Amino acid sequence: MHDQPQTQSPPPGLAIQATGLTKSFGLTPALREVGFELPWGNTLALFGHNGAGKSTLLRTLATLVRPERGTLRIAGFDRATHPAQIRAAVGFVGHQPLLYDELTSTENLRFYAKLYHLPNPASRVREALAMAGAEGYAGQHVRTLSNGMQKRVAIARALLHRPAVLLLDEPETGLDAAGVIMLDAAVRAVRDGGASVVMTTHSTQRGLVLADQVLVLARGRVVLSSSSEEVTADGVQALLAGAA
């Protein structure tokens, strides 16, 4: 972690307010009446087995998935009426790096800077790459980077526009130990800057250390919603084992 990120000033109210989010893919339900609230400056750790609905929930929050039912407000904007404003407020790190192999790290981020209409894109790109510890390969084509390096550039991409809400889907995948330390520091710095973070992770211990709130999903339903101080890693594991 190199620089303190400057997030957008949080608007009044809650960072995220989700109610009754429901989504199916064909006949397979992915989310069933999922609801939660996340205040500004808080981190939410999302736990669940594979197929529990974690990624679908994150993709729904990122407006990549349209829920069939339920309401969603992020940064004060309603999903149904202001999806573009939500996208401007959200940074997303998913399973794919969302980078073009034929472009360099800097070219990729400059492209996204244009899509986000960022002022001073060159300095923002440098800042984001430095935050993710990826400035050393700024000029390298993405196809020449290892998975861990690509993940760092992907994190830089998500931080590029100083998002008010950061969504991380198993972000530690592919990162080495130094990368995980960078990631944890970035999450803390984003949160300390007033932004909110939602992250999925299979590392219960790490998630609880970083999080203020915990949400456990099983088969698309919320089976636990709690403050992180009120639960233990063993308790979460036991809940997950029972839900399997």
Next chain:
Amino acid sequence: MSAYLSAALAVYLKDVRLEARSKETVGAVLIFALLVAFIFNFAFDATPDIVAIVGPGIVWVAYVFTGILGLNRTFVLERDRGTLDGLMLAPVGREAIYLGKLLSAISVMLVVEFLMVPVFLVLYDISLLDLRFALAALLATIGFAAVGTLFSAIAAHTRAREVLLPLLFLPVVLPVIMAAVAITALVLEGDGWSAATSWLQLVVAFDIVFLVVSSWAFEFVLEE
């Protein structure tokens, strides 16, 4: 420049840069167009009488088939690279992404169409250096790309994407193909502008309708 045009231009220039480095799409599409032109050359005895009858059809079969090949890659590449979500996450109207992709598709098709002009001259003695043909090719290509960009986005979400695009695309663009073939025939016969006007009007109307409808429908196609 408005945010809308700026985003569309960013998507377009990104695609141009990717294509300039990989040369994947133009290279593959051009080779396919050459193969189509050569196969027809072997299939028909290209005497002036026969070329006068089938020449316009050969030109547009080559252009349409290669267009499908190029359009298929418009979103499939984004999907396969996993970068489609990156575009979807951008805080811009979906129409801006559509416009950027549309311009990319038009550019690829026009480059290949232009490069094929001397090939048709050599193989079939067809001279397409005519303003009416250039206008018809431009307008028809816009129509193809307007429909094809939308359908390419639909097909990219399916497993049978290579099959689905032509099945969706060809019936819809049939009026444009008919008009383009008719205008090309008029050009080869040496007729004046007046004969081509009604066909050009048909293509212009098609382009306007499908540019509006496709850019509107694009948002619903991309979201899961």
